[in-house]
Amino acid sequence: MLQLHSATVSTIGAEPPQLVSDVPGPRSRALAERLARVESRNVTCTQPTPPIFWDRAAGANVWDVDGNRYVDLTSGFGVANAGHAHPEVVRALAEQSGRLLHAMGDVHPAEVKVALLEEIARRFPGGGPARAVLGSSGSDAVEIALKTAVIASGRAGLVAFEGAYHGLSLGALAATWRPLFRQPFQALLPDTTAFARFGELEDVPRAASACAVPVGAVIVEPIQGRGGERIPPRGFLSGLRALCDREGWLLIADEVYTGCGRTGRWFACEHEGVVPDLLCIAKGLASGMPISACVGRAELMDAWPPSEGEALHTQTFLGHPPGCAAALASLRVLSGERLVERSAETGARALTQLEHRFAGRPGVRDVRGLGLLLAVELDAPERAAQLCARALARGVIALPSGDDARVLALTPPLSIDPDLLADAIDRIADALE
Ligand code: PLP
Numbered sequence: 086m087l088q089l090h091s092a093t094v095s096t097i098g099a100e101p102p103q104l105v106s107d108v109p110g111p112r113s114r115a116l117a118e119r120l121a122r123v124e125s126r127n128v129t130c131t132q133p134t135p136p137i138f139w140d141r142a143a144g145a146n147v148w149d150v151d152g153n154r155y156v157d158l159t160s161g162f163g164v165a166n167a168g169h170a171h172p173e174v175v176r177a178l179a180e181q182s183g184r185l186l187h188a189m190g191d192v193h194p195a196e197v198k199v200a201l202l203e204e205i206a207r208r209f210p211g212g213g214p215a216r217a218v219l220g221s222s223g224s225d226a227v228e229i230a231l232k233t234a235v236i237a238s239g240r241a242g243l244v245a246f247e248g249a250y251h252g253l254s255l256g257a258l259a260a261t262w263r264p265l266f267r268q269p270f271q272a273l274l275p276d277t278t279a280f281a282r283f284g285e286l287e288d289v290p291r292a293a294s295a296c297a298v299p300v301g302a303v304i305v306e307p308i309q310g311r312g313g314e315r316i317p318p319r320g321f322l323s324g325l326r327a328l329c330d331r332e333g334w335l336l337i338a339d340e341v342y343t344g345c346g347r348t349g350r351w352f353a354c355e356h357e358g359v360v361p362d363l364l365c366i367a368k369g370l371a372s373g374m375p376i377s378a379c380v381g382r383a384e385l386m387d388a389w390p391p392s393e394g395e396a397l398h399t400q401t402f403l404g405h406p407p408g409c410a411a412a413l414a415s416l417r418v419l420s421g422e423r424l425v426e427r428s429a430e431t432g433a434r435a436l437t438q439l440e441h442r443f444a445g446r447p448g449v450r451d452v453r454g455l456g457l458l459l460a461v462e463l464d465a466p467e468r469a470a471q472l473c474a475r476a477l478a479r480g481v482i483a484l485p486s487g488d489d490a491r492v493l494a495l496t497p498p499l500s501i502d503p504d505l506l507a508d509a510i511d512r513i514a515d516a517l518e
Contacts, residue, residue: 094422095171098144099502102480102512103154110151113138134474142169145501147482156509158483158495163310166345166369167418168500174372174414181410190219190403191396198404201412202378208416209380210352211360216387217380219404223341223367224252229379230304230337230363231256232398237388238301238335241275244292245304246283248312248488251339260304262312263488283309284317286324293332302335302362303328307353310342313487314460314494316453323357335362335385341377342458345369346419346499349429349456356455369499372415376408424499431503432456435495438507442514449517459495466490475516481509 109117117135129136137149145168147157160166167174181197188195202217209215218229235241245251245260252258253266259274261267267274279300281292293300307322309315329336338361343353347369350356354364362385367377380386389397402408419425436454443449443461451462463469469485472493476483486494493513497506 094424094427094500095144095168095173095418096502097172098142098146098168098170099505100146100154101505101508102156104478104480105153106151108153108478108480109135109137110149110153112150116150137477144168144170145498145505153480155477155480155482156497156501156505158481158497158506158509160369160496160498161373163342163347163368163496165372165498166347167372167415167422167424168498169373171372171415171418171500173418174374174411177410177414178374178407182407185406187402188404188406190401190405191392191399194404195406195409197406197409197413201404201409204413204416205366205378205380208351209364209382210355211382214383215380216383217378218386218398219409220367220377220379221375221400221402221405221408222252222254222377223339223365224254224257225400226341226365226367226377226379227251227257227260227304227339228254229398230339230365230381231260231302233363233379233381233386233388234302234335234337237385238333240299240301241277242293242296242298242300243278243302243304244289244296244300244334245278245280246306246309247280248283248309248315249280249304249306249339250309250311251304251306252341283312283315284321286321286328289325289328290332293334300332300334302337304337304339306339306341306343307356307359308343308348308455308458310458310494311486313462313492314453314458316455319357322354322359326359326361329362337361337363337365339365341365341367345416346425346428347456347496348458349425349432351425353455370415371408371412372418374408374411376405376412419499422500428456428499431499431501431506432459434503435459435506435510438510439495442510443517446517454495457495457497457499457501460486461493461495462487463491463493469493472513472517476513479512479516481512483513 117131206215279292279296282288363381
């Protein structure tokens with residue numbers, strides 16, 4: 086039996102699946118019909134199979150509106166790092182919401198914004214004075230990084246990577262690879278981004294010289310998340326750091342997915358001892374509230390001019406007090422419950438089990454992972470979609486990822502009970518034909 090770190094981990098939401106209706110059940114089906122009448126049809130896929138509609142969640146469990154209980158191996162898009170609705174996060178949120186629900190982010194801010202920024206600056210991998218700008222989404226954090234890079238370097242050219250996902254707002258979309266997302270909006274995208282092959286250091290100078298304008302920065306996910314949990318060869322990130330130093334390019338680490346303990350270190354770039362110039366954090370930052378940050382060394386962030394009353398980059402909800410309070414609580418939980426270490430240990434055990442249960446089976450191309458960012462790559466998107474559907478019918482929520490959606494991604498809460506995760510993996514493995 087694996088000895089996990091002994092810190093007390095919240096034990097709520099550690100129940101095996103319990104299904105009491107069809108999946109999806111009648112209430113989910115009815116909601117899907119109502120939704121399809123009022124939401125743009127681009128957003129939620131309701132046909133041919135409706136989704137399950139979530140009713141509540143705790144720890145690693147999700148209950149749908151039909152009363153079915155699932156084990157969530159997605160953390161809700163990699164968000165619930167401390168577990169769904171961690172009591173400390175919920176308490177901090179309730180307390181802050183009752184006292185101050187909204188402030189004036191860049192004019193008359195809330196006290197809690199200061200505390201969160203101090204905490205984020207303290208955790209910046211490079212150490213030393215750091216400063217950050219808060220946002221509400223991962224895309225926001227990327228937009229801030231791209232703007233900072235232009236202001237600091239004076240150059241608009243950007244190298245990004247094939248397979249990269251940095252978000253869908255227009256600035257972030259310019260660095261996102263997948264043609265499906267880009268093609269309809271091509272006319273709105275600047276030609277200032279050049280793409281290099283992910284994991285191939287020698288392709289980066291080629292891409293940079295193909296860029297229409299001089300390059301100021303390289304943006305990289307240390308492990309590609311939505312691109313299919315792609316782990317680059319060891320040395321890629323540190324090589325990229327050295328290349329950026331040589332060429333005078335800024336290195337932006339987009340750790341929206343990989344940050345906050347997901348890969349078994351606070352930030353994935355720490356696996357290679359790499360200190361980025363700018364770091365994007367979101368998803369797991371608050372374990373359930375929409376808040377994000379771009380943080381960087383103070384002297385670099387000071388390329389932004391001082392505000393003389395009009396912030397060059399801000400939002401109505403910047404530094405939203407409940408989000409800040411939730412983020413502070415979540416960071417406390419990640420440290421207090423040693424969930425980053427736990428992510429490394431639970432992930433290593435789960436990877437061994439995945440290799441044992443999946444490697445060499447028909448249709449399985451690869452099994453990989455780092456911490457609790459785990460993946461089984463299949464040979465076809467149909468197989469991945471079918472496996473996800475069957476897993477759901479056995480009470481396990483998992484998602485396909487990758488440009489052609491043939492990777493089964495497993496990113497459970499970092500607090501998940503290792504035996505519960507093992508049981509969920511067995512259920513998925515049993516569902517593979
Ligand atoms: N960057 C990375 C690495 C992501 O994985 C994502 C979302 O999955 C984003 C940026 C965009 O975040 P959001 O969807 O919160 O805008």
